[in-house]
Amino acid sequence: xxxxxxxxxxxxxxxxxxxxxxxxxxxxxxxxxxxxxxxxxxxxxxxxxxxxxxxxxxxxxxxxxxxxxxxxxxxxxxxxxxxxxxxxxxxxxxxxxxxxxxxxxxxxxxxxxxxxxxxxxxxxxxxxxxxxxxxxxxxxxxxxxxxxxxxxxxxxxxxxxxxxxxxxxxxxxxxxxxxxxxxxxxxxxxxxxxxxxxxxxxxxxxxxxxxxxxxxxxxxxxxxxxxxxxxxxxxxxxxxxxxxxxxxxxxxxxxxxxxxxxxxxxxxxxxxxxxxxxxxxxxxxxxxxxxxxxxxxxxx
Numbered sequence: 015x016x017x018x019x020x021x022x023x024x025x026x027x028x029x030x031x032x033x034x035x036x037x038x039x040x041x042x043x044x045x046x047x048x049x050x051x052x053x054x055x056x057x058x059x060x061x062x063x064x065x066x067x068x069x070x071x072x073x074x075x076x077x078x079x080x081x082x083x084x085x086x087x088x089x090x091x092x093x094x095x096x097x098x099x100x101x102x103x104x105x106x107x108x109x110x111x112x113x114x115x116x117x118x119x120x121x122x123x124x125x126x127x128x129x130x131x132x133x134x135x136x137x138x139x140x141x142x143x144x145x146x147x148x149x150x151x152x153x154x155x156x157x158x159x160x161x162x163x164x165x166x167x168x169x170x171x172x173x174x175x176x177x178x179x180x181x182x183x184x185x186x187x188x189x190x191x192x193x194x195x196x197x198x199x200x201x202x203x204x205x206x207x208x209x210x211x212x213x214x215x216x217x218x219x220x221x222x223x224x225x226x227x228x229x230x231x232x233x234x235x236x237x238x239x240x241x242x243x244x245x246x247x248x249x250x251x252x253x254x255x256x257x258x259x260x261x262x263x264x265x266x267x268x269x270x271x272x273x274x275x276x277x278x279x280x281x282x283x284x285x286x287x288x289x290x291x292x293x294x295x296x297x298x299x300x301x302x303x304x305x306x307x308x309x310x311x312x313x314x
Contacts, residue, residue, distance in 0.1 A: 015090070015091065015092050015129060015130070015131075015135075016129075016130045017054040017094055017128055017129060017130070018054075018127070018128055018129070018130055020053065021051050021052065021053040021098075022051070022052055022053070022124060022127045022128055022313065023049060023050065023051040023052075023313070023314040024049075024050050024120050024123050024124045024127065024311060024312065024313050024314065025047045025048065025049045025050075025120075025311070025312050025314060026047060026048055026050070026116040026119050026120040026123070026158055026310075026311045026312075027043040027044055027045060027046065027047050027112075027116070027157070027158060027161065027307040027309070027310065027311075028043070028044040028045075028046040028047070028048075028104075028105040028111040028112050028113075028116065028304075028307075029041050029042065029043050029044060029111065029112030029115055029116070029154045029157045029158050029271075030042045030044060030110070030111060030112070030185070030187075030270040030271055030275075030277050031110075031112065031153040031154045031270075031271040031272075032153070032239075032242065032268070032269070032270075032271060033222060033226075033237065033268060033277075034218065034222065034236070034237035034238065034239040034243075034268040035215045035216075035218040035219045035222060035236075035237065035238065035239045035240065035241065036153075036165075036219045036222060037215070037239075037241045037242050038151055038153050038167075039153055039165055039166060039167055039219070040153065040163070040164070040165060040166075040219065040222065040223075041112075041153045041154055041156050041157040041163070041164045041166060042157055042162075042163050042164075042179075042185075042226075042306060043157035043158060043160075043161045043162055043163075043164075043306065043307040043308070043309075043310060044111070044185060044187070044304045044305075044306065044307055045304050045305045045306070045307040046104055046105055046111070046302060046304055047104060047105075047307075048065075048066075048101065048102065048103050048104055048105050048113075048116045048117070048120060049101075049102040049104075049314075050079060050099065050100070050101050050102075050120045050121070050124050051099070051100045051102075052083065052097065052098065052099050052100075052124045052125070052128055053097070053098045053099075053128075054094040054095075054096065054097065054098075054128055055094075055095075055096035055097065055098050056095060056096050057095050057096040058096045058097075059074065059075065059080065059096065059097050059098075059099075060096075060097070060098040060099070061073040061074070061077055061079075061080060061099045061100075061101075062099070062100045062101070063100075063101045063103060064100075064101070064102050064103070065101075065102055065103035065104055066103035066104065066105060066106050066107050066113065067101075067103050067107050067113075068103070070107075071107075077099075078114060078117040078118065078121070079099060079101060079117045079118075079120060079121040079124070080097070080099060080121065081121070081148070082117065082118045082119075082120070082121025082122050082125070082145075082148060083097065083099075083121040083122070083124060083125035084125075085121075085122065085125075085144055085148060086121070086122045086125035086126055086136060086141070086144070087125050087129075089135075089136050089140065089144065090125070090126070090129055090132060090135045090136055091135070092129075094128070101117075106189055106193070106275075106300075107193060108193025108194060108195055108196075109189050109190070109193050109194075109270075109273075109274065109275045110194075110196075110269065110270040110271030110272050110273045110274060110275045111187065111189070111270060111271065111275055112154040112157075112158060112271065114149060114154075114196075115145070115149055115154035115155045115158045116158055118145050118148050118149055118155060118158075119145050119155055119158040119159050119311050120311065122136075122141050122144060122145055123141070123159075123311045123313065126141065127313050138159075141159075142155065142156070142159055142172065142174065143171060143172055145158075145159065146166075146168075146172035147172070151168070152166035152167065152168065152172045152173070152174055153166050154271065156174035156176075157307075157310070158310065158311060159174075159310050159311055160174060160176045160310045161176070161307050161308045161309045161310030161311075162176050162177075162178075162179050162306065162307070162308050162310070163176065163177055163178070163179045163226050163227075163306070164176050164177070165177060165223070177223060177226075177227060178226075178227040178228065179226055179227065179306050179308070180226060180227060180228050180229070180230050182230055182281050182282065183226060183230050183233075183279060183280075183281075183306055184279075184280045184281065184282050184283045184285075184288060184303065184304065184305050184306065185277050185278065185279055185280060185303075185304050185306070186277070186278045186280055186288055186291040186292060186301065186302070186303050186304070187270060187275050187276070187277050187278075187301070187302050187304060188256060188275065188276040188277075188278070188294070188295050188296065188299050188300075188301055189275045189299055189300040189301070189302070190250075190252065190253065190274045190275070190296075190298075190299050191298050191299065191300075192274075193274065194249050194250055194272065194273050194274045195272075196271070196272040198249060199246050199249055199250075199272035199273055200272065202245050202246050202248065202249055203242055203245050203246075204245060207240075207241060211240040211241060212240075212241070214238075214240045215239065215240045215241045218235070218236055218237070218238050218239070218240070221235065221236040222236035222237060224236075230279070230281070233266035233279045234261070234264060234265070234266040236266070237266045237267070237268050237279070239268065243257070243268070243269050246269065246272070246273060249273070249274075250269070250273045250274035252274070252296065253269055253273050253274040253275070253276050254269070256276045256294075256296065257269060257276055259294075260276070260278055260294065265278050265279075265291065266278065266279040267279075278291055280303070283303045283304065283305050284303075288303045291303075
């Protein structure tokens with residue numbers, strides 16, 4: 015087994031999980047990408063970061079991309095003597111846009127690409143299983159890897175199915191200045207919910223799959239959540255207030271993943287609807303009009 019010469023670059027998209035009712039199962043890839051460049055060197059570890067996380071994330075073996083690369087090399091059967099990694103991060107951290115999944119998928123794919131014939135040793139399914147294992151659940155790593163709209167879960171092993179996305183669908187994301195850790199957001203959820211809420215959520219999730227595939231006119235009804243968003247209001251009151259305002263005006267708005275980013279579905283990045291939505295961005299927040307990313311992780 016040999017390592018390739020020179021640097022390799024991969025890009026991986028942001029993702030939004032849950033999409034309202036699809037708790038821990040639905041995910042959508044978004045056209046906002048981190049770019050990771052890795053190279054095998056003679057010795058040591060060199061990590062640099064620009065963009066999101068610059069100056070705050072660790073630059074040693076505890077860096078999530080490095081840990082993911084090490085996991086891939088372990089499966090492949092050989093660790094390089096030295097590594098150089100540069101991360102150009104555009105996905106905001108701790109905002110519910112899948113930054114950790116992007117790091118995990120990016121690191122695994124980057125490590126595999128640094129090994130000559132790496133795909134023959136570490137196939138896509140094994141890589142996906144490892145990514146979901148590191149993340150703890152597959153809802154974000156699935157669209158980060160496959161692109162598009164995915165349905166994922168854990169049933170005697172992690173699985174993911176990619177399904178169609180209507181080309182008219184785009185999104186606007188409203189990103190607060192401060193984040194919420196996923197662990198804290200999950201900690202607010204109750205152990206049990208009423209049967210009626212679970213049944214209602216199941217129905218909306220099924221409708222959401224149909225709405226995203228070819229009936230976006232039903233997205234407002236389909237994105238009504240009964241399981242998790244309201245319980246998380248104490249951790250992100252401004253986000254839920256924006257969701258309430260947008261939904262009152264007929265906009266299919268949800269909390270992205272564990273929050274606090276708010277995602278609103280629209281009808282094209284350059285449409286009048288999208289332009290109007292961007293004017294609703296609260297002061298001090300960032301706003302991005304994004305298309306659905308259909309490619310997933312890519313090697314440049």
